[in-house]
Every structure is written in C-alpha cells, then in structure tokens.
Amino acid sequence: MSEKLGIIGYDYVEFYVGSAKMWAYWHAKALGLQFTGYSGPETGVKDRVSYYMTLNNVRIVVTSAVKPSTYEVTSFVERHGDGVKRWALRVPDVQKVFEKALSNGAIPIRYPKKFENELGYIEEAAIKLYDDAEIVFINRDNFKGVFKPGFAIPHQKLEIDCQNTGLMEIDHIVGNVRTNEMNLWANYINSSLNFETFIEFGEGDISTKYSALLSKVVRSREGAPVKNPINEPYEGLKKSQIEEYIDEYQGSGIQHVAVTTENIIETIKAMRANGVEFLSTPPDTYYQMLREKGWGIKENIDDLKKYGILCDIEGKGYLLQLFTKPVGDRPTFFYEIIQRCEGAEGFGQGNFQALFESIERDQILRGNFDKE
Numbered sequence: 132m133s134e135k136l137g138i139i140g141y142d143y144v145e146f147y148v149g150s151a152k153m154w155a156y157w158h159a160k161a162l163g164l165q166f167t168g169y170s171g172p173e174t175g176v177k178d179r180v181s182y183y184m185t186l187n188n189v190r191i192v193v194t195s196a197v198k199p200s201t202y203e204v205t206s207f208v209e210r211h212g213d214g215v216k217r218w219a220l221r222v223p224d225v226q227k228v229f230e231k232a233l234s235n236g237a238i239p240i241r242y243p244k245k246f247e248n249e250l251g252y253i254e255e256a257a258i259k260l261y262d263d264a265e266i267v268f269i270n271r272d273n274f275k276g277v278f279k280p281g282f283a284i285p286h287q288k289l290e291i292d293c294q295n296t297g298l299m300e301i302d303h304i305v306g307n308v309r310t311n312e313m314n315l316w317a318n319y320i321n322s323s324l325n326f327e328t329f330i331e332f333g334e335g336d337i338s339t340k341y342s343a344l345l346s347k348v349v350r351s352r353e354g355a356p357v358k359n360p361i362n363e364p365y366e367g368l369k370k371s372q373i374e375e376y377i378d379e380y381q382g383s384g385i386q387h388v389a390v391t392t393e394n395i396i397e398t399i400k401a402m403r404a405n406g407v408e409f410l411s412t413p414p415d416t417y418y419q420m421l422r423e424k425g426w427g428i429k430e431n432i433d434d435l436k437k438y439g440i441l442c443d444i445e446g447k448g449y450l451l452q453l454f455t456k457p458v459g460d461r462p463t464f465f466y467e468i469i470q471r472c473e474g475a476e477g478f479g480q481g482n483f484q485a486l487f488e489s490i491e492r493d494q495i496l497r498g499n500f501d502k503e
Contacts, residue, residue: 257290448473
C-alpha cells in the first residue's frame with residue numbers, strides 16, 4: 132500500500148494579476164466572496180498587494196506587484212496575463228510531505244520555511260507544476276491571525292452590494308498542457324503526491340465535429356478529495372480550446388477552478404444578477420432530452436433551461452454544472468460552478484459536446500478558431 136502523506140485537502144488558490152484591487156472587487160461583486168484579509172505596504176509588505184477572499188470553505192488570494200522590481204509577479208503577468216500562480220494543499224507536516232514528494236520525483240521550488248509574528252507561525256513549501264505554476268504545502272494550525280503573517284483585517288472600507296451565491300468549496304482544478312505533456316504531468320503528480328489516475332478520456336471521448344482533446348483526472352487517495360483534470364490537445368479540423376488557451380496563455384497552466392454549491396439554480400441566479408457572464412445556453416433540444424430521459428433529476432428542468440445549467444449522468448447520481456466566460460481579457464482562466472447530486476463523482480462527459488460547441492462559438496467571435 133502506498134505511503135500516506137497526510138494531505139487534508141485544498142487550502143487556497145492564488146492569482147497573480149495586474150490589479151489585485153480590481154480582481155478582488157470582481158470576486159466580491161460577482162462571486163460574493165468576502166474581504167477577509169489584506170497584505171501590502173500598510174501591513175509591512177512593500178513589494179506587493181494581496182487580498183484574501185473567502186466564502187464558506189472557498190479561499191482565494193489575488194496578488195499584484197506595486198513595484199516593477201517585483202519580478203516574480205510582473206514577469207508572470209507580462210507573459211501569461213492574469214492567472215493562477217499556485218494552489219495549496221493543507222498538510223499536518225510540511226517538512227515530511229515536502230521531503231517525501233522530492234524523494235518521489237517532485238521538483239523543488241521553495242524548501243520548507245516558517246513565517247511568524249506575534250500571532251504565531253505558518254509553515255510552507257512548494258513544488259513545481261506545469262510551466263510557472265506551483266503546488267504549495269501549508270500548515271496554518273499554529274497561527275491565530277488573518278491567513279498568515281503579513282496579512283491583517285482590511286483597513287479599506289470595502290462594502291459591495293451583491294447577492295449571496297452560496298459557493299461552498301473547491302471541487303477540482305484543471306490544467307491545460309501542450310501535446311505529449313498530459314502523461315508527463317499525470318505521472319508527476321501521482322508519483323509526487325501519492326495520487327492516482329481516476330478517469331481517462333482517450334481518442335474520440337471528448338470531441339466535436341471540429342476539435343478534440345485528451346484528458347486524465349488524477350486525485351488524492353486520502354483526506355478530502357483533491358482532483359486535478361489535465362487536458363492536452365488532440366488533432367482536429369479547427370483549433371481546439373486547449374490550443375487557444377496555450378497560445379493565449381503562452382504555455383501550459385491552470386485553465387479553470389471548479390467551485391461547489393448545494394443549490395446551483397439559486398447560485399447561478401445570484402451570479403447572473405451580480406453581472407457574471409456564462410457560456411451560451413444549449414439549444415432547447417438539450418433540455419427536451421433531459422425531460423425524456425428523466426434520470427431522476429429532482430430540479431425543475433424549466434429552471435435548468437432558464438439559467439443554462441447543464442446536467443449529466445455518470446455512474447451514480449447526476450451532475451449539474453455551468454461555466455463562466457473567461458474572467459480576464461485573455462480567453463484563458465474561467466470558473467466552473469458545480470453541484471454533485473446523489474453521490475455523483477464524474478466531470479460531465481455527457482455535457483462535453485454542448486460545452487465545447489459553446490466555447491467554439493466564442494472562439495469564432497475572437498477569430499481564434501481556424502488553425503494558423
């Protein structure tokens with residue numbers, strides 16, 4: 132049996148962006164996240180500004196540079212645009228997990244280090260993921276302050292009127308990688324973190340008339356489920372969404388974060404009222420099919436149709452999901468909203484054609500559908 136590392140689950144996701152204040156405002160207004168912590172010159176951090184945003188078990192950090200010399204942030208944003216720099220795993224022993232990951236082939240980015248102030252300390256370490264992304268190991272059990280040293284309760288008066296979205300926690304984080312990188316990264320994560328390949332989509336499993344991709348889903352063997360689909364392009368007549376991402380992002384990286392809700396109809400209703408743009412609604416025939424098949428769906432099909440929500444049956448239970456349009460100016464990062472019903476564990480394979488055709492319509496509008 133593989134050795135357990137003690138991984139507890141996801142902790143936070145951090146974005147590097149051009150303007151942390153604007154991204155924090157968007158997360159507050161659109162997703163209903165709360166301004167929980169702030170780090171910047173006013174808290175003794177001179178080279179960058181970060182906002183710590185939370186809602187239930189969702190924890191998001193948005194960071195931007197305040198000086199051109201903050202090369203770590205400015206170089207990322209210059210190349211990739213606004214996007215996810217790292218996601219973190221909560222662990223009981225950072226040193227142990229980091230050393231075990233290295234012994235299993237992980238590439239070190241930052242060795243274990245303690246950050247402390249009068250309110251206690253946190254421990255962090257990081258390993259490489261994709262091009263410029265990272266996986267962080269963190270333990271915050273011994274810190275009584277806001278998030279970690281350098282953060283404080285926001286001093287700004289940030290009161291934003293929005294509807295409650297009811298978002299609960301991170302479900303999975305998706306990476307898009309170059310051709311022939313999928314197996315490399317799946318094997319890397321599985322070996323480094325004692326994960327396993329949960330689902331594999333091969334040739335013909337995920338495709339439309341024009342484009343296709345390959346995908347593997349790796350997941351943790353312990354703690355709360357940590358799931359990471361990894362997509363790579365597959366040959367098609369037109370440029371796939373994965374190829375567009377790689378071109379626009381300038382490399383392999385994190386495409387989207389899926390966040391759970393216990394009532395997706397109310398969540399999407401609130402997010403639409405908050406100004407969030409979603410991918411276009413499937414045709415009426417999609418929802419007519421749902422009515423005909425039944426599938427034991429408890430939600431009102433008319434409500435699903437009204438808000439453009441997709442539904443799929445995979446194994447036990449059923450899955451409800453919807454995808455936002457890209458959050459930033461580049462067609463790269465977006466959010467997925469997901470509700471798992473009756474123990475559903477899949478990722479909406481039955482929705483892939485409707486989803487990808489919707490993405491393709493946006494690619495055509497951007498002029499990014501034809502191969503160069």
